[in-house]
Amino acid sequence: MEADKLTLSVIKADIGGYVGHSSCHPRVLEAAQDALQEAVARGLLVDAQTLHCGDDVQLIMTHQRGVEDTEIHRLAWNTFEELTVLAKEMKLYAAGQDLLADTFSGNVKGMGPGVAELSFEERPSEPVIIFMADKTSPGAWNLPLFKIFADPFNTIGLVIDPAMHRGFRFQVMDVIEHKTWLLSCPEDMYDLLVLIGAPGRYLIEAVYRKKDGEIAAVASTQKLGLLAGRYVGKDDPVLIVRSQSGFPALGEILETFAFPHLVEGWMRGSHHGPIMPVAFKDANPSRFDGPPRVIAAGYQLCHGKLIGPRDLFDDPSFDEARREANQVANYMRRHGPFQPHRLHLQDMEYTTLPQVMAFIFTKSVLPRKSELEVQLRQKYPGLKEVRVVDPGLRDYDAIEKSIAREAAHYLEQIAASGARLAISGGHTLYSMITFLEPGKLAGMKFYPLSMTPIFTMPGLTANALVSMLGTKNPEATAYNLPSHPVQSREAYEQQLLSTPEVLDIYKEIWDAEIMMVGIGSIQVRSPGFIALAMQELSLNTTQLAELGVIAEINHNPIKADGEPLVSFDNPALQALSQRLIGVSPTELRDRAALAERYVVGVAGGLEKIEAISAVLRGRYLNVLITDAYVAEALVRA
DSSP, X not given: OOTTEEEEEEEEEOOOBXXXXXOOOHHHHHHHHHHHXXXXXXXXXXXXXXXXXXXXXXXXXXXXXXXXXXXXXXXXXXXXXXXXXXXXXXXXXXXXXXXXXXXXXXXXXXXXXXXXXXXXXXXXXEEEEEEEEESBOXXXXXXXXXXXXXXXXTOTHHHHOTTTTTOEEEEEEETXXXXXXXXXXXXXXXXXXXXXXXXXXXXXXXXXXXXTOOEEEEEOOOOHHHHHSSOOSOOOOEEEEEOSSSSOOHHHHHHGGGSOOXXXXXXXXXXXXXXXXXXXXXXXXXXXXXXXXXXXXXXXXXXXXXXXXXXXXXXXXXXXXXXXXXXXXXXXXXXXXXXXXXXXXXXXXXXXXXXHHHHHHTTSOOOBOHHHHHHHHHHOTTOSEEEEEOOSSOOHHHHHHHHHHHHHHHHHHHOOTTOEEEEOOSHHHXXXXXXXXXXXXXXXXXXXXXXXXXXXXXGGSHHHHHHHHHHHOTTSEEOOOOOOOOSOHHHHHHHHTTOHHHHHHHHHXXXXXXXXXXXXXXXXXXXXXXXXXXXXXXXXXXXXXXXXXXXXXXXEEEOTTSOBOOOOSSHHHHHHHHTOOBOOHHHHHHHHTOTTOEEEEEOOSGGGHHHHHHHHHTTXXXXXXXXXXXXXXXXXO
16 A cells, blocks of 8 residues: 555444443443554554444544555454453443454454445545444445435536536445446436445445546445344444545535435334434434434544544534434334335345244245145055145255144144044154144144164154153143163063053054154164164164165165065164064054054155155055155156
8 A cells, every 4th residue: 555545444343232222331432442542552543533323333543554454454353352342241232243253354344343444645635524324234325325426416516516527436236146336427327226226235335536536435335134144233334425625515415314315224124214314412223223323423634633523413404304304203113013114025034034934934824736746646546645845945954844834734634632643753743743733632642653762862752752742732641651672572562561551551552543654764864773773783874775775664674665674684783673662664554554544654855755755665654745846756756
């Protein structure tokens, strides 16, 4: 960087609110100023000041190291970390909220703090305005910057000032696809408006004077939701605008804020509201955590020294804008949770709404593929009912949850008071239980389909799921049966002879009107034979596949042709297979052949296609609940 160029850096962060999200504590601001003054004393900075807008600490620094300098950004990051420690000691709200990384990596961009920096040769008189906003996003600057640098009805200098008459060039960024445009006004005005009229996605990063390319303004464009992947507070942007002598006059720059235009932000970053120009003392938004505020700090730069700030909105001529902002705030608030006060769903992807939508998902009706259901019943005549859901995504987790939801709805439909339900283990059935409406299965009796202990996956065994069902349906009866290791099913039943009441419960399993079974695959670890082989014999999936294991149902291994795999040349594997306790595949097949019984298979995901196909060939089910991707593959096969 040339020695005669000055850099003005404004770096901000929310490191803890006082009280709530409304303001900054004086001790935090004092500590920030102390850190900056120490940097001035050691020559890193020419000058520095600390301000705040709402709950954001603003570090205003001049230096001669250029933009995105590592040492300047390190100073800001270290300062914010020190302030976070202080904020935590004082139990300030959301301490360290904007610090999205654990360690500094050379530049605070992408780490949470907002940044606006520009370098220039200081003019004989260098007035600059630093705008700081709270409870809004970087898109809040789009309309003001357009009016300041492209609208002659706001900035008469565009018409009558020869130094500005050629216009300005706007650098616009697409924060979703990370594209950049450089558009000139007035000739590209309509193209510019196509983009910046959507301020949630297209942001003005910088403005340059066309006649010489001189930097005129720069804005922070960091969007916390995009950086963090979730809502962690609104972005609260900063903007630096140079004024006078070839740039818009001070009054032209401020004039745009006489109109309190609507911006996104406000409460939880999820609403539209008017941006209110206020004096420093009023930059403490509290009504519905707002309305959004903007302050304007005016400085005269003198050899890098910050002469100021002048509180530029501390002027009664902006009283009407504030009054109008309050009127608009009243109007918007009356909409409550309805649009246009609340943001459009597309714009709320990075607010708190996705967490709520995930909850609402459990209550919605999933679309089904009736044509695939018909085709599967034709292909597998043993199925008396098929339910094929369309999860919309190929993601395994989304598929599993969609199938589990449909299984929960189906079980609630076929369940009757006094009926007996036996259930196997597994991830999908575990999810199914979470989707059941509490108390919906009152009066029923619950049994485990398998009593084989799996020590590496105890929370997914049949006994564990029976306990879950009992907890969710306190007016039902849940039976847990002993799951101690034995050498064979016969040995297990012999032990039960000493407790006739338990033996009677055990025998009732085979007469259950409803049996819910998961389908295991060697490609997806399941709490059955596959888990036992890994747990006790250290076998991997490749070795199991070589032995002929393609699937499992109720812990029992199944071959590709659909038949149970009951005989192994390996003595250890043969001994392991004999230890499987519960309803066997052939017994499931017998029950599935009875019209009055329900043997319901609940499984899906592309990883399980071969396993599901094998189970269907074995005729162990008379009801299948799966997803559209699996159904299409089964039909084609």
